[in-house]
Amino acid sequence: MNRQAQAVVLLLFGGAIVKAASTDLYLRYVKEGLRPFLLLTGAFLVATALFTLWYEYRPRPDRQDAHAHHEPGVGWLLLLPVIALLLVAPPALGAFTAGQAGTLTAAAESDYGPLPEGDPVPVGLLDYASRSIYDDARSLAGRRVQLTGFLSAGPDGGPMLARIVVSCCAADGRPIKIGLTGGPAVDVPSGTWIQVTGRHSTRRAKDPVNQADIAYLEVEQWQPITPPKQQYE
Structure with missing residues (x-):
């Protein structure tokens, strides 16, 4: 998986944390007092991912042909569990x-x-x-x-x-x-x-x-x- 793909996974993962901590969904995973730490962690991951994407795609005079090398596409399968976390939330233990x-x-x-x-x-x-x-x-x-x-x-x-x-x-x-x-x-x-x-x-x-x-x-x-x-x- 190339750096761009890693950044996308990091962005989605951070977004999932922010989404859960912004609602009562996070209470299925952690105690109530941990909400501020989850928000900070999710925001940090999102910011890191955005900075990485900006760094990778910013115009550079010394940039080589982007199509010269291809990374294996199978790495994108790592997105599946992250997307599942965003779309499907497991219930609390019962x-x-x-x-x-x-x-x-x-x-x-x-x-x-x-x-x-x-x-x-x-x-x-x-x-x-x-x-x-x-x-x-x-x-x-x-x-x-x-x-x-x-x-x-x-x-x-x-x-x-x-x-x-x-x-x-x-x-x-x-x-x-x-x-x-x-x-x-x-x-x-x-x-x-x-x-x-x-x-x-x-x-x-x-x-x-x-x-x-x-x-x-x-x-x-x-x-x-x-x-x-x-x-x-």
Whole structure:
């Protein structure tokens, strides 16, 4: 591939990054706080590609016949994955990932503060699991909580609420799973996003993938929702 072709690939790749970071599309790949870095990176790649094209095609008195040498055309096939990235965006990690990977082992802390005011109080799945498993649910006692995630099948076929936790990007994503018990039956397809209100359950289970503890929630009510803008936790 000649330098002009490399510049075109770089231009399209930088443009794809800028396009994704200019919308909510980038949230399928990285955490929300990385948007400025993506914009800067994409803009730098685009600028580099444009400068390279200008340098290659600018008039020069010593330029040799442009048709004297021909580069293999197969190098242009490298454009295909870049164009695919521009036209087709894969969905965020979801129920399939949750079914294949073991639940994230919640980090133990020495002190869990009280939950914020509210009834029910919105709580992240990782926070709920940590308080349930490592704090013996002391900070959850007597409180109604509201959890948001997508439905996933549990080891016994029962419903579980799950969400993908990322440290930086989707490549390091791991699921956190919360079992659902009692209350009205959750009868929507796997992968459907729902909002669940309930109270802590003393029930526990082991994830068959990695043998980590899975906390449970006693369901009082639930409803399907539109997937949130930020699907990762």
